[in-house]
Amino acid sequence: MSTEYSFKGWVGSSNDCIEKQNLVYKDIEPKRFTEDDVDIRITHCGICGTDVHTLTNGWGFTSYPVVVGHEIVGTAVKVGKNVQGIKVGDRVGCNADNESYCKDMVGTYNGKYPDGSMSTGGFADYTRVPGHFVFKIPEALSSEIAAPMLCGGITMFSPLKRNGCGPGKTVAIIGFGGLGHFGVLFAKALGADKVIAISRKPNKAADALAMGADDYVATDDNPNWASKHANTIDLIVSTVNSPKLPIDSYLQLLRHRGAFIQVGAPEDSVPGFNILPLIMKAVHVTGSLIGSPKEIEEMLELAARKGIKSWVNPWPLEKVNDALQAFERGEPRYRIVLVNEKHAQK
Incomplete structure (x- = not known):
């Protein structure tokens, strides 16, 4: 699978970016790749309340510019040699977790890695993440159903x-x-x-x-x-x-x-x-805050086995500003999932 791709995403640059509908699609800088990392070509990403609190700086610790989104599903396109259980071409999900209680946690987005680079989320074409937080999505779950389970x-x-x-x-x-x-x-x-x-x-x-x-x-x-x-x-x-x-x-x-x-x-x-x-x-x-990678895999297995389906409203990623407005109005029944159409069709 080709590794010729660029990292672009929808960037929020101020606490009024939702109100003004001015998230901008532009180049983003991923962390330096290591043999512990996985690059994911994103097909789906849910919108959750944490994304909104971060974009508006409601909790007071947003570092702008920021690319949010941590309910990420896509295809692994580059896999470091130290990563176990994931290979190029696998359909995977990504989120951070018991690690969510660690005082030195680097979040899926709005976090700083030891090398000084910032983590970037799923409102994007590609993301680069530590392989520890990447896991396969069960075949029985569609990507749009699985994505909002990865946080919500x-x-x-x-x-x-x-x-x-x-x-x-x-x-x-x-x-x-x-x-x-x-x-x-x-x-x-x-x-x-x-x-x-x-x-x-x-x-x-x-x-x-x-x-x-x-x-x-x-x-x-x-x-x-x-x-x-x-x-x-x-x-x-x-x-x-x-x-x-x-x-x-x-x-x-x-x-x-x-x-x-x-x-x-x-x-x-x-x-x-x-x-x-x-x-x-x-x-x-x-x-309680999110859950561990082990719990996420257990949850996905239960959902696949029992046919549990998220109630979702798909939106094109390119209309993310409109989708955030709908989220703020309380319209989704019950989760909005952004679909990166150019990747979802592959």
């Missing part, structure tokens, strides 16, 4: 699996959107007895039930929702990005030794909460 999917699968989701458990997913829909899909696939989707509005109830949820709670329409479901849930995964989290109400839902896991990352501080449930019911409150 694993962000939900990991805390569910690590906190005992399975037979005998009642699980609640708070916030039914791009992340939340994966929560329902994977909670059911992991064998939870009952899965409840909790969202503000009732307009997504039919979708949640179609994905396997056993119940749907629209909090705006049910002022007593917390007391009605009090002490009935073993595990809660919250995807909410707003800092206005009614944590006291969420903890009210938990049974003895239940767990509340936050995966949504608000840009502002969340309010304090009543500490008594931690004492009286021995519940614990924690958070």
